[in-house]
Amino acid sequence: MASPAADDYLKTVYAHTEWQDSPITPSVLAAKLGIAPSSVTEMVKKLASAGLVSHVPYGAVRLTDAGTQRALAVIRRHRLIETWLVQEFGYGWDEVHDEAEVLEHTISDRLLEGIDARLGRPRFDPHGDAIPDAEGRIDREPFVLLADAAPGHAGRVLRVSDQDPEVLRAVEAAGVTVGTEVVVTPGGVRVDGVDVEVGDAAAVIWLTA
Structure with a gap:
C-alpha cells in the first residue's frame, strides 16, 4: 500500500x-x-x-521485516534531504524537519541518488540520526541519553532530537551540538571547562556510552 x-x-x-x-x-x-x-x-x-x-x-x-525496510527507505529520504538543505542551501538544523516532511514524498529515486552522491554519501544527518544506505544498512555507536548519564560521564554528543525547533536553537546557543565533547554534571554538561545547564533538553540529547 x-x-x-x-x-x-x-x-x-x-x-x-x-x-x-x-x-x-x-x-x-x-x-x-x-x-x-x-x-x-x-x-x-x-x-x-x-x-x-x-x-x-x-x-x-x-x-515486520517488510515494514522495517519500507520505513528505512522513507527515513533515508528524509535525512538525506535534511542534510542537503543544511549543506547546500544554508538552512539551520532547526529549520529542515518540516521541509523534509514534504519533500520526502515528492522527489524521485534518481534525484535522491544524486543528492546522496553530491553530499559524499553522508552517514548522519545534521541532528546526528543515522542515514540508511540504499540497502537499508545503518551505522550507530553505543549511546546513552543525557538524562540517564551519571555525573562525570564523558562523551560526545551523538544526537539531538529534531522534534522541537526551539530546543534545537537553545541547545545550539548553549554551545552544545552534534560532535561536541562534554562531561556530564549534576545540572547539565561541561563544555571546554564551562558548565552549561540544559534543563529539559537532557531528555533529547544522546551521548556516546
Whole structure:
C-alpha cells in the first residue's frame, strides 16, 4: 500500500524505538501523528493486512521485516534531504524537519541518488540520526541519553532530537551540538571547562556510552 500516509506511520513507528526500547502503542502513535485514535486504528489494520506491521488489539505496534525496510527507505529520504538543505542551501538544523516532511514524498529515486552522491554519501544527518544506505544498512555507536548519564560521564554528543525547533536553537546557543565533547554534571554538561545547564533538553540529547 504505497501512500504518503502509510509511509508516515511506518517512519514514526521505526523512529519511536530507534533510540529507546519501549514499543509504540496506538495511543502514542496517534499523539505523535496528531491524528484521532480511531483513524490510527483503521490505518494500523490496513498496514497489518499489508504485512507491514504486527499488532494485537490494545497492544504495541511493531514493524515486520517488510515494514522495517519500507520505513528505512522513507527515513533515508528524509535525512538525506535534511542534510542537503543544511549543506547546500544554508538552512539551520532547526529549520529542515518540516521541509523534509514534504519533500520526502515528492522527489524521485534518481534525484535522491544524486543528492546522496553530491553530499559524499553522508552517514548522519545534521541532528546526528543515522542515514540508511540504499540497502537499508545503518551505522550507530553505543549511546546513552543525557538524562540517564551519571555525573562525570564523558562523551560526545551523538544526537539531538529534531522534534522541537526551539530546543534545537537553545541547545545550539548553549554551545552544545552534534560532535561536541562534554562531561556530564549534576545540572547539565561541561563544555571546554564551562558548565552549561540544559534543563529539559537532557531528555533529547544522546551521548556516546
